[in-house]
Amino acid sequence: MPDYRRPKHEVAAGDPNRDTTCPFCETPTTTEIVDQTFQHGALEISVTLPVRQCADCDEEFFDYVGERIRTEAVYYAYGLLSPWDIRAIRKRRRLSRRAFAEITGLGEATIKRWETGAVAQNRGYDRYLRLLDTDLGWSLLKKLARETTPAEQLASASGAGRFPHIPESQINSPRASAFRVAA
Numbered sequence: 001m002p003d004y005r006r007p008k009h010e011v012a013a014g015d016p017n018r019d020t021t022c023p024f025c026e027t028p029t030t031t032e033i034v035d036q037t038f039q040h041g042a043l044e045i046s047v048t049l050p051v052r053q054c055a056d057c058d059e060e061f062f063d064y065v066g067e068r069i070r071t072e073a074v075y076y077a078y079g080l081l082s083p084w085d086i087r088a089i090r091k092r093r094r095l096s097r098r099a100f101a102e103i104t105g106l107g108e109a110t111i112k113r114w115e116t117g118a119v120a121q122n123r124g125y126d127r128y129l130r131l132l133d134t135d136l137g138w139s140l141l142k143k144l145a146r147e148t149t150p151a152e153q154l155a156s157a158s159g160a161g162r163f164p165h166i167p168e169s170q171i172n173s174p175r176a177s178a179f180r181v182a183a
């Protein structure tokens with residue numbers, strides 16, 4: 001299983017040590033790697049991230065690399081996969097969100113919310129995602145997806161994997177039949 005807890009300074013989206021240009025005046029910036037501690041709810045989170053400095057504007061700022069390091073640190077502090085991890089899990093299977101939704105049984109909109117960080121997955125879904133990122137988990141999942149019943153296929157065709165309401169009168173309650181008196 002891939003190690004999601006990368007070292008704090010290692011970020012796939014960009015090399016924090018690489019200098020960038022100032023977003024205000026486009027002068028090349030210099031970079032200082034700093035330790036920072038910030039508060040998230042009751043948690044105190046420590047990160048190491050790049051601060052860009054523009055000599056022209058006399059400004060110091062974080063760019064997307066720093067923002068990502070901070071965001072990932074918050075997810076990892078809660079023991080959750082980050083939005084980038086979730087996207088990477090899907091990308092490892094080379095699937096669109098729609099195709100990934102079909103195989104996993106997750107909603108396409110839900111996957112999008114997790115990947116964009118709009119909403120964090122709960123712990124149960126987090127573990128589900130880790131399981132399906134293993135070869136064994138993924139092959140079992142694909143088998144399940146192939147074995148969907150006609151009723152399940154109908155339900156997912158009619159609306160985002162939701163089951164239609166089945167009136168109780170149509171269900172043979174096991175309890176009811178167990179106590180049925182033989183005539």
Ligand SMILES: [Zn+2]
Binds near residue numbers: 023025027057058059
């Ligand atoms: Zn500048």
